[in-house]
Amino acid sequence: xxxxxxxxxxxALMPLAALxxxxxxxxxxxxxxxxxxxxxxxxxxxxxxxxxMVEDINANGGIQGVPLELTFIDEGAGAEVxxxxxxxxxxxxxxxxxxxxxxxxxxxxxxxxxxxxVINIMWDCGTQKIFExxxxxxxxxxxxxxxxxxxxxxxxxxxxxxxFKTIAVVNQDYAWGRDSWDIFSAALKALRxxxxxxxxxxxxxxxxxxxxxxxxxxxxxxxxILSTSxxxxxxxxxxxxxxxxxxxxxxxxxxxAESSLERLGSSLPSGHIVGARGDHYWNHPxxxxxxxxxxxxxxxxxxxxxxxxxxVFHMSQGLxxxxxxxxxxxxxxxxxxxxxxxxxxxxxxxxxxxxxRPVSLRSDHQGIEAQLLGTSVxxxxxxxxxxxxxxxxxxxxxxxxxxxxxxxxxxxxxxGWVDTxxxxxxxN
Amino acid sequence: xxxxLFLLALFDGIAYAALVFIVAVGLTLIFGVMRILNVAHxxxxxxxxxxxxxxxxxxxxxxxxxxxAFPCMLVSAVLIGAVLGGPLEWLLLRRIYHKPEVLQxxxxxxxxxxxxxxxxxxxxxxxxFQSTALQLLGTVRAFSVNYTVYQLILLPIVAVVLLFGxxxxxxxxxxxxxxxxxxxxxxxxxxxxxxxxxxxxLTFIVGAGLAGLGGALAxxxxxxxxxxxxxxxxxxxxxxxxxxxxxxxxxxxxALMIGxxxxxxxxxWPETQVLVPYVIMVAVLLVRPEGLFGSPSAxxx
Numbered sequence: 001x002x003x004x005x006x007x008x009x010x011x012a013l014m015p016l017a018a019l020x021x022x023x024x025x026x027x028x029x030x031x032x033x034x035x036x037x038x039x040x041x042x043x044x045x046x047x048x049x050x051x052x053m054v055e056d057i058n059a060n061g062g063i064q065g066v067p068l069e070l071t072f073i074d075e076g077a078g079a080e081v082x083x084x085x086x087x088x089x090x091x092x093x094x095x096x097x098x099x100x101x102x103x104x105x106x107x108x109x110x111x112x113x114x115x116x117x118v119i120n121i122m123w124d125c126g127t128q129k130i131f132e133x134x135x136x137x138x139x140x141x142x143x144x145x146x147x148x149x150x151x152x153x154x155x156x157x158x159x160x161x162x163x164f165k166t167i168a169v170v171n172q173d174y175a176w177g178r179d180s181w182d183i184f185s186a187a188l189k190a191l192r193x194x195x196x197x198x199x200x201x202x203x204x205x206x207x208x209x210x211x212x213x214x215x216x217x218x219x220x221x222x223x224x225i226l227s228t229s230x231x232x233x234x235x236x237x238x239x240x241x242x243x244x245x246x247x248x249x250x251x252x253x254x255x256x257a258e259s260s261l262e263r264l265g266s267s268l269p270s271g272h273i274v275g276a277r278g279d280h281y282w283n284h285p286x287x288x289x290x291x292x293x294x295x296x297x298x299x300x301x302x303x304x305x306x307x308x309x310x311x312v313f314h315m316s317q318g319l320x321x322x323x324x325x326x327x328x329x330x331x332x333x334x335x336x337x338x339x340x341x342x343x344x345x346x347x348x349x350x351x352x353x354x355x356x357r358p359v360s361l362r363s364d365h366q367g368i369e370a371q372l373l374g375t376s377v378x379x380x381x382x383x384x385x386x387x388x389x390x391x392x393x394x395x396x397x398x399x400x401x402x403x404x405x406x407x408x409x410x411x412x413x414x415x416g417w418v419d420t421x422x423x424x425x426x427x428n
Numbered sequence: 429x430x431x432x433l434f435l436l437a438l439f440d441g442i443a444y445a446a447l448v449f450i451v452a453v454g455l456t457l458i459f460g461v462m463r464i465l466n467v468a469h470x471x472x473x474x475x476x477x478x479x480x481x482x483x484x485x486x487x488x489x490x491x492x493x494x495x496x497a498f499p500c501m502l503v504s505a506v507l508i509g510a511v512l513g514g515p516l517e518w519l520l521l522r523r524i525y526h527k528p529e530v531l532q533x534x535x536x537x538x539x540x541x542x543x544x545x546x547x548x549x550x551x552x553x554x555x556x557f558q559s560t561a562l563q564l565l566g567t568v569r570a571f572s573v574n575y576t577v578y579q580l581i582l583l584p585i586v587a588v589v590l591l592f593g594x595x596x597x598x599x600x601x602x603x604x605x606x607x608x609x610x611x612x613x614x615x616x617x618x619x620x621x622x623x624x625x626x627x628x629x630l631t632f633i634v635g636a637g638l639a640g641l642g643g644a645l646a647x648x649x650x651x652x653x654x655x656x657x658x659x660x661x662x663x664x665x666x667x668x669x670x671x672x673x674x675x676x677x678x679x680x681x682x683a684l685m686i687g688x689x690x691x692x693x694x695x696x697w698p699e700t701q702v703l704v705p706y707v708i709m710v711a712v713l714l715v716r717p718e719g720l721f722g723s724p725s726a727x728x729x
Contacts, residue, residue, distance in 0.1 A: 035553075036548065037655065038655055041553065041653075044553055044554075199698075200698065201698045202698065202699065203701065208646065208649075208650040208651070208656060208659065208660075209444060209447075209649065211440055211579060211649075212437070212441075212444070212690070212691045212694040213698075215436050215437075215439070215575070216694055216695060218573040219432075219433065219571075219573055231653070232555035232653040235555050235557055236555075236557075236650050239557055239559060243559065243562060243563065243576055244567060244573075244576060245567065246574075263554065263555060263557065264557075
């Protein structure tokens with residue numbers, strides 16, 4: 001009987017014992033990113049950046065004295081392999097996960113992270129639907145969503161080209177291409193109901209040829225051509241359009257072109273609108289003179305021989321969120337290593353800063369991130385377009401309020417709303 | 429749809445069809461002669477594109493006149509055919525002609541996967557764009573729409589030359605007739621002294637070279653990145669199956685049908701653009717299961 005009582009008492013005390021955490025030898029973090037496939041244009045720079053950042057964090061004593069240890073999972077191997085690897089990594093003791101680039105993968109992983117009870121930071125995916133459909137305890141997003149990004153694009157367009165009459169869209173035929181157009185067109189309809197949509201094209205994802213669309217667009221002559229495409233698709237579209245002179249007759253609005261500027265070289269002429277999925281730009285007007293920013297950019301360019309693009313910034317925000325949450329939780333815990341629940345509590349209302357402006361987390365775990373857009377300009381010292389007429393928008397004003405659905409919310413905006421926004425403008 | 433738009437759609441369709449035909453004809457040639465469905469054709473296409481882009485970039489950076497971009501294409505095609513295609517047939521495919529089709533498919537698929545990784549190893553994952561050849565030829569204006577001379581004029585000319593060249597080669601030259609004879613009946617051909625092994629090797633080199641040429645010709649028009657081979661092989665299969673396996677004229681006609689179908693779809697009903705090639709394929713195969721130009725094969729006893 002006595003033995004039984006002892007055992008019961010021991011069992012009852014177990015959870016308490018677990019609370020008084022010892023510092024682990026390393027903070028194990030799994031990162032999912034595309035290392036293969038078309039989206040590796042984002043995943044590979046992000047991985048390079050993460051390696052530099054972790055080296056820096058560890059050289060400065062790690063997180064609360066604990067070194068950070070990253071393991072990468074390739075999203076390019078497909079959702080099934082991804083979830084298996086993700087599960088395996090969590091079951092082998094990963095402390096937190098950063099997943100993922102693909103919106104589809106985020107949708108798969110968010111409920112999985114909840115099941116596995118592991119902290120998951122959605123560091124790059126764009127879909128706005130995850131927190132609008134469900135409440136999560138373990139899942140956070142260290143960046144904006146498609147709603148904020150598209151609304152910022154509409155706002156910039158209306159500010160720099162207030163009088164356009166017609167628009168056509170050429171988006172990739174998959175969830176992102178469709179969803180981003182839903183939000184963009186809803187916002188446009190609410191803010192400029194007189195604009196006519198003259199063409200909607202959704203070529204296959206990974207299409208090698210846009211010749212027919214370009215002929216059609218030359219015949220239609222819209223004032224504005226929107227494309228939320230990215231990677232090889234965007235490069236091909238802009239190159240083919242520029243070869244055939246379409247870039248001289250219509251203004252292109254390209255919300256993801258910041259990630260293609262260097263590859264496009266001279267093919268993207270001056271005068272087209274370029275977005276960056278947040279305030280991300282290698283020559284960020286508010287950050288370019290800061291020592292940490294300059295030091296990182298120098299290291300990144302030396303390592304990869306390329307300018308940093310937005311996934312690099314998103315990675316910095318994901319890691320900054322993790323570090324800030326652990327620091328905040330440790331402070332609240334009297335300097336001792338925090339438990340997982342304490343870290344989760346620390347995420348509420350967390351503010352952190354990666355390479356851009358500071359980002360804050362809302363009560364629904366959605367990140368509020370500033371948005372930078374600019375207009376392409378050629379003829380500088382570099383063999384590719386840079387940005388001028390840059391505007392940085394405040395993220396909070398552009399993000400769908402908690403509990404509302406993005407398309408419905410942007411549809412409720414009124415003409416003139418754009419003039420109420422907080423904007424900081426920079427010449428270049 | 430007025431006449432102008434009709435003509436614009438026609439131009440776009442022909443330009444697209446030309447490229448599809450050049451790739452598909454190599455695939456159908458190999459199948460016609462060797463009875464092997466070569467999945468690796470897609471990666472030969474991709475390698476041709478990568479190789480051309482690298483050679484052209486090298487030439488431009490070496491300060492040579494950009495017009496050398498065109499010989500680069502031929503050099504790439506020959507290299508892909510001889511250096512890659514030759515050893516593939518000689519070392520691998522030769523061993524599996526008598527094995528079941530499933531095994532043949534698996535082997536060529538394995539080659540495809542290996543070559544995909546080779547591309548990633550050599551050229552990385554970032555898209556490459558090298559359009560020197562295309563920019564050299566400039567644009568031509570039709571009904572207030574700019575077309576590139578390269579796509580609207582050069583590619584269709586190459587396709588037509590290739591079609592008639594192949595026809596002439598197969599029907600009028602000894603080497604071509606030997607290939608046709610082997611296609612018809614391998615045992616009988618061997619019985620009258622034709623070296624079937626040599627014919628197979630030659631055919632595969634030519635077929636692989638055509639895949640490389642397709643990639644080379646496509647390279648100035650598009651971003652070259654991992655995965656382009658897979659896309660092309662799917663479309664080529666559709667063309668080859670619709671045409672009737674081994675039918676060169678059929679491949680030309682089908683490529684034209686698919687090209688025109690696709691471009692008219694973009695003008696009339698853009699949402700169906702992706703569907704059109706496969707709708708055409710299904711429609712043809714429902715009526716003629718052996719393909720447009722195929723003939724029902726007699727079963728050998």
